[in-house]
Amino acid sequence: xxxxxxxxxxxxxxxxxxxxxxxxxxxxxxxxxxxxxxxxxxxxxxxxxxxxxxxxxxxxxxxxxxxxxxxxxxxxxxxxxxxxxxxxxxxxxxxxxxxxxxxxxxxxxxxxxxxxxxxxxxxxxxxxxxxxxxxxxxxxxxxxxxxxxxxxxxxxxxxxxxxxxxxxxxxxxxxxxxxxxxxxxxxxxxxxxxxxxxxxxxxxxxxxxxxxxxxxxxxxxxxxxxxxxxxxxxxxxxxxxxxxxxxxxxxxxxxxxxxxxxxxxxxxxxxxxxxxxxxxxxxxxxxxxxxxxxxxxxxxx
Numbered sequence: 001x002x003x004x005x006x007x008x009x010x011x012x013x014x015x016x017x018x019x020x021x022x023x024x025x026x027x028x029x030x031x032x033x034x035x036x037x038x039x040x041x042x043x044x045x046x047x048x049x050x051x052x053x054x055x056x057x058x059x060x061x062x063x064x065x066x067x068x069x070x071x072x073x074x075x076x077x078x079x080x081x082x083x084x085x086x087x088x089x090x091x092x093x094x095x096x097x098x099x100x101x102x103x104x105x106x107x108x109x110x111x112x113x114x115x116x117x118x119x120x121x122x123x124x125x126x127x128x129x130x131x132x133x134x135x136x137x138x139x140x141x142x143x144x145x146x147x148x149x150x151x152x153x154x155x156x157x158x159x160x161x162x163x164x165x166x167x168x169x170x171x172x173x174x175x176x177x178x179x180x181x182x183x184x185x186x187x188x189x190x191x192x193x194x195x196x197x198x199x200x201x202x203x204x205x206x207x208x209x210x211x212x213x214x215x216x217x218x219x220x221x222x223x224x225x226x227x228x229x230x231x232x233x234x235x236x237x238x239x240x241x242x243x244x245x246x247x248x249x250x251x252x253x254x255x256x257x258x259x260x261x262x263x264x265x266x267x268x269x270x271x272x273x274x275x276x277x278x279x280x281x282x283x284x285x286x287x288x289x290x291x292x293x294x295x296x297x298x299x300x301x
Contacts (some may be wrong), residue, residue, distance in 0.1 A: 027149055030076040032087050033060050034275040035129045036105055038285045040080055042164045043142045047153050051076075053090075056277045059244040060086050066095045073097060078149060080142065082106060084114075084126035086273075108141030109134055113198050127273070129285065130199035132172045136165050171286050175293045179203050181296045188236050189296060190227065190253075192245040195272035203293075210253055211245070228256040231264055238267030238299035244274045267299025 004216070026049040031037040037052035044050060051072050054060060065073075073079055081087055081094065083104030092294065106128055115125040134247045143161035147154040179187070187205040189196055194209030210227055213288045231239065231253075241250045250266060257264045270292050276282025282291045 009091075027146070027200065028075060028077045030072050030079045032063075032079075032081040032090065032274070034058075034283070035285055035288075036080050036082060038275060038283075039105075039135070039138060039164075040142055042144075043157055043160045044146055045156070045160055046104070047150065047156060048146070055273065056274055056283065057243050058274050060090075060273050061088050063087060064089050069093075077101065078103060078145065080105060080145075082126055084122040084128070085120045086126035103141075103145050105141065108137045115201065125194070125197050127195045127198055130196055131202050132160070132168055132175075132289075133202075135285070136168050137144045141172050148199050167286060171289060175203065175289065178293050178297055182300055186237070186300045188234055188300075190231060190236055190239040191270060191272070192242045192249045193272070195242065196270075199292075210249060224253055224256050227253060229259060231257050232260055232262045236264060237301075238265045240267050240296070240299070241269040242272040243269055243276070244272055265299070266296040267301070270295060 027044070027047065029040060029044060029048045029050045031040050031050060031052045033054050034052060034056060037050065037054075041050055042050070052071065053065075053069050054063060070093065074097065074140045074263045079094070079097075081090070081102065081104055085091060100154070100205035106124075106126070109128065111124065114128070116123060117125045120126060128138075139161050143157045146157045150157075184204065187203075189200060189205045189207045191207070191209050193211035194207065196205070199205065200207035208227060208230060210223060230236075239248050239250055239253060247269075254264055256267060271282060271288045275285065275288045276291070281287035
């Protein structure tokens with residue numbers, strides 16, 4: 001019944017969109033995750049009017065579109081989303097919006113370089129933002145898309161894009177410098193789910209997630225016990241909560257480790273599938289990455 005109501009809402013919204021003129025001359029852009037909202041905002045600046053569907057702490061794996069979201073999507077000139085089935089049920093809405101321009105950030109990447117995953121219909125790990133080089137490619141892709149939409153502002157978008165890429169290059173160098181202070185044998189990152197595989201591949205960390213790649217799957221008792229044994233064997237000092245995953249998941253793992261006589265601390269909360277609160281440093285992609293790496297390195301020293 002809910003699917004029928006949602007389909008009807010999409011149809012009505014699309015019809016309304018065709019029969020209403022825009023209230024201003026700015027390009028209307030809708031984004032899904034907070035990471036993409038931040039990226040597109042950096043490129044589009046004052047030339048676009050942007051609405052992000054997901055806020056801080058929102059899990060994109062489990063996200064379902066509301067009727068209000070459908071109205072936003074229907075009135076958008078461009079919709080930027082992650083792709084690789086990160087957004088779950090929201091993909092069904094995109095498929096019904098044949099008249100809208102939907103752009104998957106992941107289309108900027110060579111799929112042969114992505115990490116494979118049997119847990120997603122795309123067969124790839126969708127957490128691509130944790131590879132800074134991928135995010136640079138995504139930046140160029142957004143520049144190209146916006147430039148095609150407003151050709152007369154192409155130079156502005158390109159300038160913004162180059163500026164942001166420079167910031168990403170500085171970020172990567174800074175993170176490498178911080179991570180190099182942590183001995184390689186201590187670079188084991190244990191979190192609630194496998195959102196950090198691209199991070200691990202980029203910065204030489206072994207990454208282990210309790211729930212697998214998607215938060216839609218739940219960890220069983222055996223999963224907890226197996227990971228507890230791994231933590232004890234490798235003498236892992238700290239494990240980490242994620243901002244978009246319930247804390248109890250990691251607390252259960254901590255309890256299982258401690259029940260075997262090994263002490264493991266909770267090293268802090270990492271931002272995985274969403275940025276921090278809007279208006280804070282962690283509410284930006286660059287600030288989030290700096291915070292995560294600082295938290296990880298300090299806890300594992």
